[in-house]
Amino acid sequence: MRRRSAAAAILCLAGFAWPGMSSALTGAAPLEEKARAGKAAPAEQRRIRGAYLARAANCMGCHTARAGRPYAGGRSLSTPFGTFITTNITPDMATGIGGWNEEDFWKAMHEGKSRDGRPLYPAFPYTEYTKITREDSDAIFAHLQSLSPVSQKNPSSRIDFPYDFEPLLILWRAVYFKPGVYQPDSLKSREWNRGAYLVQGLGHCSACHTERNPLAVVRGAYDEDSSGAQIMGSNWYAPSLTSSAEAGSAKWPMGEIIRLLTTGVSRLATTSGPMAEVVGQSLQHLTKEDARAMAVYLKSLPESNPRPKAGAPALTEEVQKLFRQGAGIYKRHCQDCHGDAGQGAPGIYPPLAGNRAVTMNPPVNVIRSVLNGGYPPVTAGNPRPYGMPPFAQTLNDGEVALVLSYIRNTWGNRASFVTRAQVDKSREGIH
Structure with a gap:
């Protein structure tokens, strides 16, 4: 369309x-x-x-x-x-x-x-x-x-x-x-x-x-x-x-x-x-x-x-170096809620390991969730939902791409790299 x-x-x-x-x-x-x-x-x-x-x-x-x-x-x-x-x-x-x-x-x-x-x-x-x-x-x-x-x-x-x-x-x-x-x-x-x-x-x-x-x-x-x-x-x-x-x-x-x-x-x-x-x-x-x-x-x-999915990156020395950078960003900003192994907290913070929303192609939703914050709706069955704060002002495009590429390729996850260009495009409409 x-x-x-x-x-x-x-x-x-x-x-x-x-x-x-x-x-x-x-x-x-x-x-x-x-x-x-x-x-x-x-x-x-x-x-x-x-x-x-x-x-x-x-x-x-x-x-x-x-x-x-x-x-x-x-x-x-x-x-x-x-x-x-x-x-x-x-x-x-x-x-x-x-x-x-x-x-x-x-x-x-x-x-x-x-x-x-x-x-x-x-x-x-x-x-x-x-x-x-x-x-x-x-x-x-x-x-x-x-x-x-x-x-x-x-x-x-x-x-x-x-x-x-x-x-x-x-x-x-x-x-x-x-x-x-x-x-x-x-x-x-x-x-x-x-x-x-x-x-x-x-x-x-x-x-x-x-x-x-x-x-x-x-x-x-x-x-x-x-x-x-x-x-x-x-x-x-x-x-x-x-x-x-x-x-x-x-x-x-x-x-x-x-x-x-x-x-x-x-x-x-x-x-x-x-x-x-x-x-x-x-x-x-x-x-x-x-x-x-x-x-x-x-x-x-x-x-x-x-x-069809874009292929996951080959684990070359250069790729693993990028993943280590992403791991550092994850430890600083994500680990406290989502766990050191991406296990999350049941009923509070969703797991990242084995999460199909994380590895989905294209990766626009997971990018938007990091930039905008991840908030489920307030409903009668979940009146006080836990959410994730937005990181649009905290992380630059390269950092978002690095941490998501790491998350999409660890704990058993395998998916394509997230690029700076994809993050930049997802910022459209964010004020």
């Missing part, structure tokens, strides 16, 4: 998973809201369900600017095709969607068309949203219409030439987009289908975790190719969900998958960066049933071949 083409479009990097309530594809609202909904009028029940859907879907993740009013839009999404500014979806009549009706909203979610019929760029990920049911679309709309209107006119998106040429977008849609609600697999369980609906639909997990071709089209179906990709407008990598060398969970116990999705930490991994935001703002609010359904589906994804 980093490569350009005349018919290309982009996808949003927001969070994933959005449960519903009634059919074989939908689940229940949180217990405290379920009790209220049971006593409420039908319209209020739908609004309560929509609030759950919108929160679990992390709608605010895209439609709220930094320190901005919820759902009022204005967030800037930098992409290879230009800068997209998210819209105001509060019910303000002049600047929001106060003049919309359920049919208008459904048209946007299902067909990727605005109220006036114009095609939308898939920065709004209707290529995945099209799978949701009409019932759930209407519930989300009911919730949005119940919000307090916010009068906020946001700047227009700045789309680069030639991607701003609408006939090209129309052509792209004709070739690559086909509306269609999720169709359950009759050979799978109700729970598996629920999980598939959550992950593939409004969840749009593939928007981050799947590589795209030069036309910004997913290379394969979600369950065939979730091979990992650079996150749009970010120096973070969304790892493969089908490779055990990255973030595949086929071999994980079910409880650990659920724990990671809903708390951000487990015995086997810890979330950070954009995924930590998704867990904190979205996934922790899933019902137990929905979290388990997602885990069932993710665990079922077939194992894929790991991405």
Whole structure:
């Protein structure tokens, strides 16, 4: 997706998973809201369900600017095709969607068309949203219409030439987009289908975790190719969900998958960066049933071949000299928490020995974690997470490259060198 083409479009990097309530594809609202909904009028029940859907879907993740009013839009999404500014979806009549009706909203979610019929760029990920049911679309709309209107006119998106040429977008849609609600697999369980609906639909997990071709089209179906990709407008990598060398969970116990999705930490991994935001703002609010359904589906994804890795360095005298320098940096800055053998501290500091996040290719996530600090989300299941302070101002590019190259090649780890250039690039956006 980093490569350009005349018919290309982009996808949003927001969070994933959005449960519903009634059919074989939908689940229940949180217990405290379920009790209220049971006593409420039908319209209020739908609004309560929509609030759950919108929160679990992390709608605010895209439609709220930094320190901005919820759902009022204005967030800037930098992409290879230009800068997209998210819209105001509060019910303000002049600047929001106060003049919309359920049919208008459904048209946007299902067909990727605005109220006036114009095609939308898939920065709004209707290529995945099209799978949701009409019932759930209407519930989300009911919730949005119940919000307090916010009068906020946001700047227009700045789309680069030639991607701003609408006939090209129309052509792209004709070739690559086909509306269609999720169709359950009759050979799978109700729970598996629920999980598939959550992950593939409004969840749009593939928007981050799947590589795209030069036309910004997913290379394969979600369950065939979730091979990992650079996150749009970010120096973070969304790892493969089908490779055990990255973030595949086929071999994980079910409880650990659920724990990671809903708390951000487990015995086997810890979330950070954009995924930590998704867990904190979205996934922790899933019902137990929905979290388990997602885990069932993710665990079922077939194992894929790991991405080709740059070779680990030969242990020449010069390389070992560099590793000794890295070891010195590690001892000064890392050893107190992560241990003299990279063993970490259970439940507090993650181990570095045998950690697939450490040896992943490309190494952008581990670089960002050192520069930014490694902080899992604050969640109900992990209200006081331990974190790592940022070292962007403490270590220079060469020192970060040395210590990470050492960590990636000791205690049984074997991976490519981290370069100064990679560290320098990862500093973009750090203030």
